[in-house]
Amino acid sequence: MPDQLTPPPPSGPHAHAPRSLIVTFYGAYGRGFPGPVPVAELVRLLGAAGVDAPSVRSAVSRLKRRGLLLPARTGAGTAGYALSDAARQLLEDGDRRVYGARDSGGGWVLAVFSVPEPERAKRHVLRSTLAGLGFGTAAPGVWLAPARLYEEARHTLERIGCAEYVDLFRGEHLGFAATADAVARWWDLPALAGQHEAFLAEHGPVLDAWGRRADTPPRDAYRDYLLALDSWRHLPYADPGLPAALLPDGWPGVRSAAVFRALDERLRAAGERFVNGDREAPAG
Incomplete structure (x- = not known):
């Protein structure tokens, strides 16, 4: 669920910018609201993930x-x-x-693209768009993806x-180099591996902690799921699911995908209860 407004995370812990978290919230839960999400709810729900009201x-x-x-009235x-319709399409993709x-x-x-010289500014748009979709570069003006x-x-x-x-064409790679060697030229695999490792470093311990818990409090589940999804959602665009x-x-992408799936299965539904106002009773 890209927003095409925030860049992919660097190869370190994800920064969880407020704008990115709002897009992540709408992708995970906001589409389930019966109408526009009230501003007060956005403040409450982003606050649970550590974002203060002015930043929201x-x-x-x-x-x-x-x-x-x-903007709309509830x-x-x-x-x-x-x-917006464009945002819904981005989230569905x-x-x-x-x-x-x-x-x-x-x-x-x-x-394969070719842009006339008078419109050369569109070359940058095309390159950044294709890179954002996870395409690798085979040659200048020639990009490919699964x-x-x-x-x-x-x-x-x-x-x-x-x-x-x-x-646009469909095709196979027929040589001369081995396809695995060619893929290593078309994508920056060490950089992609670094992004997967950063996800594992941030969210692997979270999954381990949940594995030691018998309960799933909705507020805690919502917070940890939103942060994990906010980190994860960029990765399938940087790494478009290249053949194993x-x-x-x-390849660390196998492990990072397994960690995200496990967090999704454990936390998403409980997080939805918090979104809908089901708060656990205070301790004591």
Whole structure:
């Protein structure tokens, strides 16, 4: 569930910027609201993840200016924010990445583009868009990704107004180098491995801690799930699910995906109870 406004996390602990957390919240829970999410609820729910009220309001304003959130009144007449159509499309695309299978087969989709010199600024737009979708670079103007990303790439290029400059193909790699060696040129595998290791360093201990608990308090579950999802949702775009046979032995993406799936199974539903106002009774 990308927002295409926040960059991928660096190869260290994820910073959990307020704007990113709001996008993550809408992707995980906000679409389940019966209408616009009230501002007071955004403050409460982001507060549970450590974001103060002024930071929430500032981040919401930036997302509104970028066209992801639209101001609207709730059924009770209070101020709230709804997702724009473009934001919903981004989140729906993201669902397949974030929660779908990581491994892929079935060849490649190639994107070959040529931009006239008078419109050369669109070259940067195309390169950054394809990189954001997880495409690797085979040669200048020639990008590729696992074939299952074709539909998402197609309507993303249409949405940004660059489809006329791009031809898309499906194909196989036939040599001359071994495909695993070629993949290591097309993607920066050490950098991708570093992002997976950073996720494991931050959220592996969280999963271990939950494994020692018999209870699942909704507020704690919501906080830990939102932070894990906020870190994880960038990874399926940096690493688009390259075939396991083409990756180095012991690829950390296998472990990071397993940690996220386990956190999702343990925490997501309990977190939804907190979102809906089901708070555990105070201790004592």
